[in-house]
Amino acid sequence: MDGKPYIAQRPKRADGRRNYDAILAAARKAFESAGADASLEDIASQAGVAIGTLYRHFPTRASLVEAATRDGLENLVAHAERLTAGPDPLDALIAWMREAVVHFSTFRGLVGILAQSMYDEGTPSHTMCSAMHRSGADLLRAAQAAGRVRPDLTPDELFDLLSGAAWVREQATPDRDGSARFLELLLEGITTRD
Amino acid sequence: MDGKPYIAQRPKRADGRRNYDAILAAARKAFESAGADASLEDIASQAGVAIGTLYRHFPTRASLVEAATRDGLENLVAHAERLTAGPDPLDALIAWMREAVVHFSTFRGLVGILAQSMYDEGTPSHTMCSAMHRSGADLLRAAQAAGRVRPDLTPDELFDLLSGAAWVREQATPDRDGSARFLELLLEGITTRD
């Protein structure tokens, strides 16, 4: 939309770095337990820092979420590259999809943010989302080239399916997590018959 | 959880009914354009009523959402009954699923509330959700009895699939609505081959 997205950067000064890290740690914990709309003032006070300091390092909630989930998404991309080298492209795609669903539902509200970021440049998470999109698209293409996945499935559609599965997982209570089954049924729909 | 859910009831006195209806109309409009977390104070003022009046009729946001969506869900249940009489149980199930996805995504945030209500008694929408669950389960059972849908699919799983599809639709921008395709792929996964 407007200008480039703000990606939080670890600051230079020692006290700055200390606070940055403390805020990030507190945010991860808070998001985990209260979802993506956890109170920022709580996060600041958990980190032992004034609210202004949180805003200095992370001017928007989205930038904080981005920083808190960057590692996970980087891993996902890295893992995709490793999987590409494997023998079976369908197995690779499936393994990656499972992992993606888990990452997308790290905490309540995350999938929504990622789905938003996927198609909205000017969003902090957009960069990582695009990278992930590419990883997935590569794995998909390979599986399609091997004739193992229906050729008319597009990467965008793949991401819709993954987001849907992740959303269901996000909603689920510990005793009722249908996401594995959800993915299984999806796979049934997108793989080719033999 | 605690006690029975509060289901908003149309009040007795003429001014009460007038306000109740006005609030409901304003709420529908607001939910449509701002999602389920639209400002209640805005809704009240749009309805030409003080905030206290809104709370009198609808003590919680969930009760207002319930009232605003009750008709739609009732229709869905009624339609299921009509469909049961049809010749082809798979066609009936599919038609109903399409309709369900549309209803679930009437406005942003609704699927989340419904998914919540489905398994949480003590929620205003729980009653309607259960009724819907039953409708869907009936149609599913019929299609399974006819050997048209994989027999191991449970009603709960069916609702996970529908919610996932609805969520994707809810997220979609007008130019990018993958929900039809989503459902198509799901159907591929749950129908039996011939």
Added chain:
DNA sequence: GATTTAAGCTGAGGCAACCTCAGGATGTCA
């Protein structure tokens, strides 16, 4: 070690939304 200065920190305060409740208004019924 003292000086300088850019980087960082603080928290009061304005704003918006939520929700409650005491006091006042009014439809309805007899």
Added chain:
DNA sequence: TGACATCCTGAGGTTGCCTCAGCTTAAATC
């Protein structure tokens, strides 16, 4: 025309968001 239950009002307490003017301090320089 009362009497009264129902209904309405809106001020105000609370929480969370976010900004900014003023203060502190790490670290680079001399």
